[in-house]
Amino acid sequence: FMTLSLLGVSLPTFVIGILLILVFSVTLGWFPSFGRGEVVQMGWWSSGLLTAKGWHHITLPAVTLAIFQLTLIMRLVRAEMLEVLRTDYIKFARARGLSDRTIHFGHALKNTLVPVMTITGLQLGGLIAFAIITETVFQWPGMGLLFIQAVTFADIPVMAAYLCLIALIFVVINLVVDLLYFAVDPRLRVGKAGGH
Template identity: 50%
Template sequence: MIKFLFARLLQASIVMLVISFIAFAVQSKLGDPVSQLVAITASAEEKATMRDQLGLDDPFLIQYGRFLKNAVQGDFGTSYFFKEPTTKVILDKLPATLELVFIASLFIVFVSIPLGVYTAIRPNSVLTKFIMGLSIVGISVPVFLTAILMINVFSLYLGWLPSYGRGETSDTFGWQSGLFTVDGLKHLIMPSLALSSIMLPLFIRLVRSEMIEALSSEYIRFSYAKGIKEKTIWYSHALKNTMLPVITVGGVQLGIMVAYTILTETVFQWPGVGLMFLEAVNRADIPLLTTYIIFVGLLFVVTNTIIDLIYGLIDPRVNLLGGK
């Protein structure tokens, strides 16, 4: 296990170095930050002075080396718009996004597993055909279209739920959360459902296919021959093996879901890192954009490492080091 962690730490360092290089390389294509920092009436000399102060005229490798040196010390730069360290800006916005992803993940887990198992053990039922047909529609409809439709139905037409914002929050162990207020929960319902809509059909189909494969395996036939109860076979034997690939895919999709919050947070004006990223693009806030890209990359690396560890603990047959 220690060797595995060391190997993954080395791999993660290399991956993060590549991500930081790419993120820093594309920043020149995102706009001119000087135009956002000076007045419209600023002269060419004033703009040149600003560029010199920011080091934007230095060669690329010198700029990247300076960025990397500061990043190792935890300094990823200062946001041009917020006038604060980029890490602080992201950490301030992160709780709202994590709440959204957390509730969406709970909904995906508690809906996809029962429906996936049911459609596997009752493949010819009318309900199964309806669920699978609905899952195709769910995969095909973009998340922003689902969000707009929900706003029109549940906010504008029925008036049941608020259409934008985070709502009332409470201080819980230093975390400003909407999970512990009625108003906050009302504001969470539609964004979390919209965010989960793109992943839910995928997981229903994944659980179903893995469950069908598990039920057709030899050890399941042997369990039937031994006279073990059918429900015990389904839920104690087949479902356990079904969860292994689901956990692996789920870890990757968790990181992707954070990226999907850009669309969801924009439609619902949810004050998280997704909306912050889009606003940073419009403002050409290059330090904030670069830090966000590196943050998302780090999230993927950490998530995949944790999933590998969990996979190895659940299935002892898995050799984490990949040896024989």
């Protein structure tokens, strides 16, 4: 299991995408290797996510983007859990006779979530910003293609708008992560209630 997660973290996204295309599109023929599928017009907006073909076409790009993120988060959760399980309050909970399930999910996992949420928030922003490579591998016409064309033709307003949008997405994701800290970490709620 750890070998697979190490492999997922170490392989670049474009290599994962090409391997998935080779296995699931070329060899097995289960998924299409490129394109968006059928597109549905809804006023000024067109989307392929509202059709079965669209979901069929988005499966491989979504898995490609998710493999690196999931393996990184798995390794981080494991490392944090091992660290938290060595703390004194976990030893005290074991001495009280609590079950391993209660200790792991009721006590230890909550304390591992703060650093995991921080890294996950940063990774979500990076996922959106660097999906350009995945869009290129799967020939998916999206914002990544728009940005590459803007760089190719030195279209400064489009590049500036793209970078401002990515910056806004990073700020919103970090704000949501900071607000989630209050829901997860009781020490922050106690500090706020005490006026500290």
